[in-house]
Each structure stands twice: as structure tokens, then as C-alpha cells.
Amino acid sequence: MTKGIKQRLVEMVATDLEKIEIELEHHLNPNLELVRQIASHLLFSGGKRLRPLLMIHSARLCGYHDDFEITFSTIFEYLHAATLLHDDVVDEADIRRGKKAAHTKWSAAKVVLTGDFLLARALEIAAKTREPDIISIIAKITRDMSQGEIDQLEKKGKSDLSEHEYLEIIERKTAVLIQGACQSGAILAKAPKEKQEALNQYGFHLGMAFQMADDLLDYTASAKQLGKNPGADMREGKLTLPLIHTLANASPEDKVWIKDAIATTKFDLDQFEKLKQKLVAYKGIEYTENRAQDHVKKAKACLDYFEECPSKEFLCVVADYAIERKV
Amino acid sequence: MTKGIKQRLVEMVATDLEKIEIELEHHLNPNLELVRQIASHLLFSGGKRLRPLLMIHSARLCGYHDDFEITFSTIFEYLHAATLLHDDVVDEADIRRGKKAAHTKWSAAKVVLTGDFLLARALEIAAKTREPDIISIIAKITRDMSQGEIDQLEKKGKSDLSEHEYLEIIERKTAVLIQGACQSGAILAKAPKEKQEALNQYGFHLGMAFQMADDLLDYTASAKQLGKNPGADMREGKLTLPLIHTLANASPEDKVWIKDAIATTKFDLDQFEKLKQKLVAYKGIEYTENRAQDHVKKAKACLDYFEECPSKEFLCVVADYAIERKV
Numbered sequence: 001m002t003k004g005i006k007q008r009l010v011e012m013v014a015t016d017l018e019k020i021e022i023e024l025e026h027h028l029n030p031n032l033e034l035v036r037q038i039a040s041h042l043l044f045s046g047g048k049r050l051r052p053l054l055m056i057h058s059a060r061l062c063g064y065h066d067d068f069e070i071t072f073s074t075i076f077e078y079l080h081a082a083t084l085l086h087d088d089v090v091d092e093a094d095i096r097r098g099k100k101a102a103h104t105k106w107s108a109a110k111v112v113l114t115g116d117f118l119l120a121r122a123l124e125i126a127a128k129t130r131e132p133d134i135i136s137i138i139a140k141i142t143r144d145m146s147q148g149e150i151d152q153l154e155k156k157g158k159s160d161l162s163e164h165e166y167l168e169i170i171e172r173k174t175a176v177l178i179q180g181a182c183q184s185g186a187i188l189a190k191a192p193k194e195k196q197e198a199l200n201q202y203g204f205h206l207g208m209a210f211q212m213a214d215d216l217l218d219y220t221a222s223a224k225q226l227g228k229n230p231g232a233d234m235r236e237g238k239l240t241l242p243l244i245h246t247l248a249n250a251s252p253e254d255k256v257w258i259k260d261a262i263a264t265t266k267f268d269l270d271q272f273e274k275l276k277q278k279l280v281a282y283k284g285i286e287y288t289e290n291r292a293q294d295h296v297k298k299a300k301a302c303l304d305y306f307e308e309c310p311s312k313e314f315l316c317v318v319a320d321y322a323i324e325r326k327v
Numbered sequence: 328m329t330k331g332i333k334q335r336l337v338e339m340v341a342t343d344l345e346k347i348e349i350e351l352e353h354h355l356n357p358n359l360e361l362v363r364q365i366a367s368h369l370l371f372s373g374g375k376r377l378r379p380l381l382m383i384h385s386a387r388l389c390g391y392h393d394d395f396e397i398t399f400s401t402i403f404e405y406l407h408a409a410t411l412l413h414d415d416v417v418d419e420a421d422i423r424r425g426k427k428a429a430h431t432k433w434s435a436a437k438v439v440l441t442g443d444f445l446l447a448r449a450l451e452i453a454a455k456t457r458e459p460d461i462i463s464i465i466a467k468i469t470r471d472m473s474q475g476e477i478d479q480l481e482k483k484g485k486s487d488l489s490e491h492e493y494l495e496i497i498e499r500k501t502a503v504l505i506q507g508a509c510q511s512g513a514i515l516a517k518a519p520k521e522k523q524e525a526l527n528q529y530g531f532h533l534g535m536a537f538q539m540a541d542d543l544l545d546y547t548a549s550a551k552q553l554g555k556n557p558g559a560d561m562r563e564g565k566l567t568l569p570l571i572h573t574l575a576n577a578s579p580e581d582k583v584w585i586k587d588a589i590a591t592t593k594f595d596l597d598q599f600e601k602l603k604q605k606l607v608a609y610k611g612i613e614y615t616e617n618r619a620q621d622h623v624k625k626a627k628a629c630l631d632y633f634e635e636c637p638s639k640e641f642l643c644v645v646a647d648y649a650i651e652r653k654v
Contacts, residue, residue, distance in 0.1 A: 030475055032478060032481075035473075035477060089439060107480070108435060113473040116413060116472070121470065123450070123462060123463075124463060127459045127462040132454045132458075135454040135459075136451060139454055142446060142450065143444055146441070146444040147440075149440050150362060150437055150440045151359060153434070159374075278365060300422065
């Protein structure tokens with residue numbers, strides 16, 4: 001099923017994907033070779049180009065038919081890459097997209113500055129849209145994401161993180177960027193406010209579903225599928241919805257066991273398997289799947305405002321893919 | 328003399344300075360208290376507000392008379408603070424403006440993310456100007472500064488750094504921001520291209536003079552004046568113009584001695600005094616002063632395009648201040 005949906009998506013946008021790659025290469029164009037190396041390490045390591053595709057198809061859904069949507073769509077991949085580079089330093093994660101994280105190959109300083117460079121590139125292209133509203137969206141994304149990350153850092157290891165706090169964190173760190181890509185597409189097409197708002201909401205729900213699915217995969221996928229070890233979030237002290245729901249419903253003894261497990265820095269495979277059993281038993285997995293499903297339904301409902309067309313179909317299939325993917 | 332010029336400047340812009348402080352406080356407005364703390368630690372630790380003042384007076388010089396120049400001027404202080412926060416992590420400097428650098432109080436991750444937050448704030452305010460050209464300038468500043476810093480990092484400890492390489496580095500790391508503040512003022516006032524270009528050039532020369540004066544002060548000022556130990560650049564392996572010129576003109580023996588001194592991680596006060604004597608003997612100090620003077624002259628010449636007015640006088644006095652200041 002999943003392979004089917006992924007293949008279908010790729011077929012729908014094969015031409016777009018080729019053009020996005022060309023534009024990403026073309027506009028990167030740094031003065032320094034080292035900046036190209038650090039940026040390329042992340043940018044061209046098999047990203048799905050989800051955010052550019054969302055902007056392109058949001059624009060087309062709103063009737064955009066100039067030729068610049070591919071160029072402008074790179075804004076959101078550069079922005080995404082910039083935040084990943086800053087996050088790598090933040091997380092001290094060693095693996096990203098199955099490759100060594102940039103900061104393990106280069107100093108944190110260089111990685112941070114290359115992130116700034118990519119952010120600048122995103123801005124330069126955004127300025128060319130001549131749409132101050134798109135700039136405001138990028139500013140809001142940057143502001144929300146930086147605060148979301150700090151919030152998450154502050155709450156690391158907090159074993160009583162509430163579902164509400166979790167939702168706030170994932171909205172800021174993931175949903176706002178996807179939301180911004182969709183809304184910017186609508187603005188680019190000079191769509192009326194209702195259509196902008198519909199795509200804004202579509203993006204929000206899609207982003208929330210995506211992050212919940214990501215947080216599920218951290219427990220359910222294999223190291224090979226993830227390109228990194230499963231259970232990474234938990235080992236870093238990041239509580240996500242499967243665990244939060246489980247903790248809220250676990251027996252006092254299991255609660256103590258889980259909290260101890262979170263506090264442990266060394267956590268072996270056996271313990272991880274035991275934890276997964278508890279996530280199933282207390283329905284942490286099921287609950288998260290249901291919440292993600294709800295968001296997918298709401299995302300799709302936002303598309304009702306629009307006429308049938310290939311871009312609408314694409315956005316609809318992406319919503320399903322958000323939770324059916326295995327990586 | 329220096330005290331006189333500084334006092335004169337402060338008197339000229341006392342009202343502006345008060346308003347800038349209020350706007351900086353007002354627009355900071357983060358969701359998280361921690362972000363306010365980290366940002367405030369740097370923002371409200373006695374900055375000169377040079378960049379906002381330059382934008383304000385560039386705008387007024389071009390006939391701007393709406394009421395938003397103070398608000399918009401904060402763009403350049405937030406941007407400056409954002410780059411200082413990222414630089415603190417990069418430099419691993421312990422002291423900034425006489426206070427502990429942010430990264431010694433908070434983790435590098437939080438400091439980087441607060442830098443991102445300030446950059447976002449700058450952008451949000453810039454978007455409100457509805458001038459895509461100002462956004463392009465901010466993007467160019469961010470791009471140039473990030474690359475300038477990486478370039479400087481790459482060239483740390485390079486004892487044969489050329490004057491040309493040095494000029495490239497300081498243009499990117501200092502001049503582009505000051506230049507951008509001046510040019511944005513002109514754009515805000517919807518000045519004709521020639522006036523924009525004149526202020527752009529004024530800002531470039533002022534920025535170059537400022538950085539050269541800074542690099543001189545690192546050798547000539549006291550720890551008390553600097554708010555940090557003198558000779559810091561050299562100890563970090565950063566060659567600046569006084570030393571570059573001295574190396575280019577030193578005798579073979581002195582060249583060897585200086586290169587050894589640069590390579591040494593521990594460098595005592597006696598050695599530093601000996602080095603300073605060589606900088607005087609080989610005219611490294613004098614040459615740098617002359618180059619800075621040239622830039623000040625060129626900066627002032629750019630003001631010839633404009634009618635006499637208080638803002639012109641301010642910009643003229645700032646140019647003198649650039650090299651006459653002691654801190």
C-alpha cells in the first residue's frame with residue numbers, strides 16, 4: 001500500500017521534481033566552496049521536496065499560471081534545510097537522512113553560518129516575489145520554529161509533558177513551515193482570502209499529521225527504514241504523543257517504570273521492546289494514529305473549496321501519504 | 328577630543344535614542360520568557376544603536392517625514408544582535424560589551440535559536456515597510472555576513488593573509504550591514520537611485536573605517552576601554568590590517584618572531600607589548616589609520632549630494648567618530 005501511494009505521488013510530480021532539483025542547484029550559488037559543500041551535504045541527500053511541491057500545487061490549485069512557481073518553491077526547501085542545519089547543532093543528532101549530520105563533519109560554527117546562508121537565499125528569492133505577505137510568512141515561520149525548538153529544549157526530559165504542550169511544540173517546529181508553503185502558493189496566485197485561508201488550514205493539519213506520523217515512526221519503524229536508530233526521541237528526553245498518552249493512562253507501577261526508562265541515558269534494545277509493548281497496551285500508538293487520522297481528514301476537507309484538478313488530487317494523496325508512509 | 332565628539336553625537340540624537348530603546352523593547356515580544364532573557368542580555372547591554380541611527384538619518388536626509396522611521400530602524404539593531412549571537416558561538420568569545428557572552432550563560436543551541444528569533448523579528452518589521460528592496464538588502468546582508476564569518480574561520484591562523492583577503496572579510500562582516508542600514512533609509516524615503524547609491528557608498532566607507540578602527544583598538548586600547556582583553560583577535564588567530572601590513576614590511580627575523588607569536592596559544596603581556604612595538608616600527612598602526620582616514624574622507628564626500636540639514640551634520644560627525652572613538 002505505502003509503496004503504491006509513494007510511487008503514485010512521484011509519478012504525479014516527476015517533472016516538477018526534476019525542475020526543483022535544477023533550481024535548487026542553480027540558486028544555491030555561494031561565494032565560498034565550503035558553503036556549497038556543507039549546504040549540499042544536507043540539501044542533496046534525498047529530501048522528499050515536500051515543501052516545494054506543496055507550494056507549487058497550492059499555487060496551481062489557485063489558478064497560478066506564470067512560470068516562476070518552481071523558482072519560488074525553492075524558498076521552502078532552503079528554509080527547511082536552514083532549520084535542519086540549526087537543529088542538527090541543537091539536537092547534537094549524529095545521523096540525518098541516513099548520513100552523518102553536518103556538525104559531525106564540520107564545526108558547529110560553520111554549520112550554523114551555512115544555515116544562515118540558506119536562510120538568506122530563501123529570503124532573496126522571496127523578495128523577488130515582490131509579495132510582502134510572503135516575507136511576513138517566512139518571518140513568522142522562522143520566529144515560531146526558533147521558539148518551538150527552544151521550548152522543546154527547555155522541556156527535554158520533562159516526564160509530565162502534557163498533550164497540549166506537545167501540540168504547541170509540533171505546531172511550531174513542523175506545521176508552521178508546511179502551512180506557510182501552502183499559504184504562500186495561494187498568495188503567489190493572488191487567490192482570494194478564503195482560498196488562502198483554506199490552504200493555510202490544509203497545511204496546518206497536514207503538518208500536524210506529518211509530525212505525529214514521524215513521532216510514531218520513531219517507535220514503529222526499523223533503523224533501516226528511518227536512516228537512524230529508532231527510539232531516538234525518547235533517548236534524547238523528547239516526549240512525543242505515543243508516550244504522553246501512555247503515561248497518562250498507565251498503572252502507577254508502569255508509570256514509574258517508564259519514567260525511570262526516560263531518565264536512563266543507556267537504554268538497551270530489550271528495554272525498548274518492553275516500552276513498545278506498553279505503548280501498544282495503553283493505546284499510545286493507537287491514540288496517536290487516530291489523532292493523525294483526524295488531522296488528515298480535516299486537511300482533506302479544506303480542499304473541498306476547490307474544483308477538481310491534478311493539483312487537488314496531488315494534495316489529497318499527499319494527505320494520505322502523511323500517515324501511510326513508512327519513512 | 329573623543330569625549331567631545333561622542334557627547335556631541337549623543338546630544339544630536341538624544342530623543343531618537345530614547346525612542347529607539349522603547350521600540351526595541353516593544354517589538355521584541357517573544358512567546359517565551361527565556362528568549363526575552365537571552366535576547367535582552369545582548370540587546371540591552373549598552374549598544375550604541377549606531378545602525379538604527381544611520382537608517383533614521385539616512386531616511387530624513389532623503390526627505391522622509393512619515394512617523395515610522397524609528398520602528399523600521401529597529402530592523403538593523405535586531406539584525407546586528409542576531410549576528411552577534413551567532414558570532415558569539417562561532418568565536419567562542421567569553422566577553423562581549425564587557426559582559427559575559429550569551430553562550431557562556433546559556434547553551435550554544437539556545438543562543439543560536441535566539442539569534443534566529445531576532446532575525447525573524449527584523450524580517451517581520453522589514454515586511455511591514457512593504458518594500459521588497461529592503462528585504463533584498465537584508466537577505467544580502469545575511470548572506471554576506473554568514474559567508475564573511477565562514478571565510479574568517481577558514482582563514483584563522485593563516486599568517487600570510489593578504490590585505491585584499493582582509494578587506495573582503497571586513498566588507499562582508501561589517502560594512503554590508505552599515506551600508507544596508509543607510510541604503511534602506513534612502514529606500515524608505517523613496518529617494519532617487521543616485522541618492523540611494525550615495526548613501527550606499529557612504530555606508531560602505533563608514534563601515535570599512537569602523538572595522539579598521541575596531542581592529543586598531545584591539546591593539547591600542549586598554550582592557551577597560553574595550554570591555555575585553557586587548558589582542559583578542561591575534562590570540563584567536565585573526566590577522567587584521569595592522570599586523571598584515573607589519574608582516575609585509577618586517578625584516579625576515581621579525582617576520583619569524585611574529586609568525587611564531589601568532590601560532591602560540593599562550594601569549595603573555597610582555598610579548599604583546601613587544602608585538603605592539605613592532606606594529607609601530609613597521610608602521611602597521613599608521614598605515615591602518617591612514618586607510619581608515621581615506622574611508623572617512625570618501626564617506627563624507629558622498630554626503631556632498633545632499634543639502635545641509637541636521638541629519639547631514641549627524642552623518643558627517645559619525646564619520647569622524649568612526650576613527651576618533653576610543654571604544
